[in-house]
Amino acid sequence: MDVFIDQDIAVFCKHLSKKDRRVVLEHIERLRDPHHVQGDVKRLHGPDDIVLFRMHIARKYTILYRVFDDHVNVDVLMTIEQVHKRYGRYLDSL
Numbered sequence: 783m784d785v786f787i788d789q790d791i792a793v794f795c796k797h798l799s800k801k802d803r804r805v806v807l808e809h810i811e812r813l814r815d816p817h818h819v820q821g822d823v824k825r826l827h828g829p830d831d832i833v834l835f836r837m838h839i840a841r842k843y844t845i846l847y848r849v850f851d852d853h854v855n856v857d858v859l860m861t862i863e864q865v866h867k868r869y870g871r872y873l874d875s876l
Contacts, residue, residue, distance in 0.1 A: 783813075783814050783815065783816065783852065783853060783854060784814075784852070784853040784854070785810060785811070785813045785814055785853065785854045785856065786853055786854070786855050786856065787810065787856045787859075788856070788857065791856060791858075791859045794859055794860075795807065795859070802840075802842070802843070805839060805840050806839055806843055806845075806859065809821075809837060809839045809845070810845065810856060813847060813854045813856070814854075816835075816847075816849045816854050817849075819837070821837065821838075822837060822838040822839075823835055823836065823837045824836045824837075826846075832848065833848065833849070834846050834847070834848055834857075835847050835848070835849065838862060841862070842861060842862065843859060843860065843861055843862065844858070844859075844860060844861070844862050844865040845858060845859045846858040846865075846869075
């Protein structure tokens with residue numbers, strides 16, 4: 783299955799250390815088989831009944847992604863702290 787990432791996510795990855803970039807990209811690559819992803823993954827229900835998934839990566843980063851029939855969209859990649867500041871109340875209410 784194809785995995786699509788936003789240009790902002792690609793830029794964010796470029797600014798990571800080599801080790802962090804490798805770890806993040808390995809986790810994103812695992813999304814090619816989204817129904818068998820293991821680890822710290824949680825299913826969330828977004829606005830308008832959109833189903834999102836949250837994956838923590840190495841207790842440092844978080845991605846939010848959506849699974850479609852033929853592809854996966856990675857919508858957000860941020861540090862865990864950034865995600866909680868930006869989406870904290872929203873995620874806590876789910």
